[in-house]
Amino acid sequence: MSDARAHYLNAGHSMRSWLLTKDHKRIALLYLASVTALFFVGGSAAVMFRLQLLTPHGHLVLPETYNKLFTLHGIVMVFFFLVPAVPTVLGNFLIPLMIGAKDLAFPRINLLSWYLFIAGAALALGATLYGGVDTGWTFYTPYSSVFSNTYVVATVMGIFVAGFSSILTGLNFIVTIHKMRAPGLRWFRLPLFVWAIYATSFMFVLATPVLAMALLLVGLERVLHLGIFNPALGGDPLLFQHFFWFYSHPAVYIMVLPAMGVISELIPCFSRRRLFGYEFVVMATFGIAFLGFLVWGHHMFVSGQSAFAGLVFSFLSFVVAVPSAIKVFNWTATLYKGRIRFHTPMLYALGFIGLFTIGGLTGLFLATLGVDVHVHDTYFVIAHFHYIMVGGSVMAYLGGIHYWWPKISGKMYPDALGRWAAVLIFVGFNLTFFPQFIVGYLGMPRRFYMYPPEFQVYNVFSTAGASILALGYLLPLGYLLWSFWYGPDAGDNPWGASGLEWKTSSPPPVRNFETKPVVDEEPYDYEGGRYG
Amino acid sequence: MRFVPPLASVIGSQVDGLFWFLCGLSAFFAALIAGTILFFCIRYREGADADRSHPPPRNLPLELTWIAIPFAIMLGVYWRGAQLFLRERKPPPDAQQVLVVAKQWMWKTQQSNGRAEINELHVPLGRPTKLLMTSQDVIHSFFVPAFRLKQDVLPDRYTTLWFTPTRVGEFRFFCSQYCGMGHASMIGRVVVMRPKDFEKWLASGRTPGAPQEQDPGRILFRRKGCVACHRKVDGQGPPLEGIFGKTVLLSDGRTIVADEDYLLESILYPAAKIVAGYPNIMPSYKGQLTPEEESQLVSYLERYGTGRQKEPRP
């Protein structure tokens, strides 16, 4: 970083200038470093248990260790990677830039959010170092509240604290998007990424407190032996499941809506087309956010809830599939009559559409009552949600990182290498998770440290795929870090992209814009000839 | 290499039918989307010579079409799935009943004549069998892939599962709800036998010289003196014949369906829901019965007076 121009990266090099920064861009980088580290922690756990599952009577680790590994994987990946990744890294960096603001509305709260996140992660990971937790990321009672002998309280408190980080982040985004848009940036001129983060923020604010309270009650129940969820004391264990999924189903959309927002930026830019059906995509975003709150019971079809509840939740789950389908169709239609360029971010975007489509379609199997009874809690479910979460969210996150990297760092990475990595990840992912659909229908339940031999062949495929996937994830880590210091300068707008974030210099100055931007164009105006 | 598990129940072939339909549907839409993307990517790649005039920014009829068609198909799938689900949830009245008690980390099953097994379940071919299930500790789930069925098993309440086996043989069952360290070792087998063999097997469990009466619930019902108050007429407690599944009027004016959970509650905590017209005088049996005995008694009450079970002599 030797250029003379002042920007947010060279505005101070001390530790203090980073750890006490109130600049949303620096906070985004703090998050980037944290969630990347946590991603590799969660990934290492996955590598371990995939190796264990290579043979039916895997003797690599003890059963209790295996149970702690998949719990660690689930907790870290869901609460400390997937939920925060896109909103806190890309959202933090981009929202003020995209709406032409100098920062978020509450920069100090933004920094506080990061510290809460770190404190939560430290608590949860500290519990792991001390001996781990074996409840699964779902913390079902009464196992978690009475029977487990592991560090449940510290872990749920970690998630509780991190939950406040989510809430404050969401609050900050909502207020910022409402009150601080540049002149001329009407609601229906907002980039889809801003819409997606806006909808996600509402889900943060509305769903997280319910999880917080449920986990608080589990913690109290363990420490004080109360009976809220303990049937032996008159409590109802299903109430916990209701609370848990009231958060955790919207959380699925918290994880995927921002990813969809990223894709809605990438597809128009690299096909040089206006996003097809902009208004429909916006409405679909809110349709998903709203309906996402009404389908939690589809995790409980065989839990003992009433058949009537099953019928209602199944129906609503089919309805929520519609807006997701709308998005896929609109992205596809955006390619029509475009001038499509296949740079690294675009490969991730296309991969996202393919994998998300499979994830969405297999979701229909799970929404179908009669079929779900068979596949519930088997590897079919594992495969389905990894197609959504990894094939969807992680692909989009990586696509977004590659797209905005020139803006974040001011540098360009080797595009050819990036494309190879994207292909490697796509192949490795499918090899890992497609066999799990089959082994799931065959009846292999999840969370098994050993399994009957007839399931082995599919597990071997999965483990082989996982090793390719691991390599695929290490590549971008390497070349992005390299480019940060040694890469060629990228220029302010290397992709010829629309959007306010590309109208300032790269890396952006501390206050984002030299002069307050004024917006006089519709979003994604790639056909107007302004962007070449 | 198998792609589907062995199939051994009536409902299972219907589930498979719907599953294959969904597979076909998914393959069609996945191919449609992937094909379209591939086609556009080749035809409209940068540098390719293609007609790019008048690209449409939006198209309302098109949007409505691709909302309406998938939605209509989904409604059909929903309907079929719901139909199967309701079928799975409604056992026929003549189903043979078996008690299933789950605990970390084993399954105990018990036939109505008292024959008990561990991690095994013998059932007759072609006859409906209903499992009455409960757990002694955490939540488990009884899962028989060959029957395409599973149901969570909860502590302090009852859930049920029923099926009609269609194939003689041995089929695995699993615990599919994570329940702690030995979760993966809670595996057992369902043995489907021809009815004649099944009767023989059932009878072979009886110790020679033992009294005729073997139904453990019925024995309890007599030994604990329940029948002294719960007489057919003029008892101090409500008569219990055929009570199962009936709607009962309570003393506070509410009504409740007498299901397994209500029967259990009334044994353990009789005062919680008093039947209208009866005094609140029954003592609690909490702690007087083992969890297994509780289940045996509930299972007996469910069969008592429904024609499937003779009434005990007082």
Add this chain to the structure above:
Amino acid sequence: MKGDGMAESTRAFAEQFDDPLQQKEAAQAGMWVFLVTEVLFFGALLTAYTVYRHLYPAAFREASRRTDLALGSINTAVLLTSSFTMALCVHAAKTGRRAALVALLALTMALGAGFLAIKGVEWAREIHEHLLPGPSFEFPSAYPGEAGRQAQLFFVLYFVMTGVHALHLVIGIVLLGVLAFFAALGRYRSDYYTPVEVAGLYWHFVDIVWIFLYPLLYLVGGPR
């Protein structure tokens, strides 16, 4: 940029904003969004309460009669009064009366502390009467173990709900203390009193939560 044009020392708003109005609106919107979160936080508890009351109506009635209606009602009055004085604080800030603002903030804090003190007396009594859930819990009933078990759930919810509410009140009192300190220094003027207004929103919310808790915990038992 407008904000940067002003001298740093005299600027009455943070640099990420364009003007004081934007800052004020943002602060208010932020508090409203936060209160939405709070509604859901208490909402989970209210849901749990609803579920168990539906399951065990008789035990909940009986248990509710063991709470201290007199002290609960007095506390309701205390808290309502504090909301009134809080509203007066905002008014005093708006009209720029510094001394009145400090005095009213102190009064509101005192009322809040009074509420906590009375609540503390109630808790002490209930603990003394073995109503604190746990091994020492005792609930005399015709059938040991049964109504007691269900009544214990009522008291679990009672202590968690009132405890979480009291925690919110403690936070509110600290918040008002900070405001009173800055008010005494003269930081708030009639053209800038957003913190007082926003803290007022929070205080009223904590009050409203109590308005929901009071009937659910004290009144469902009916006449004693």
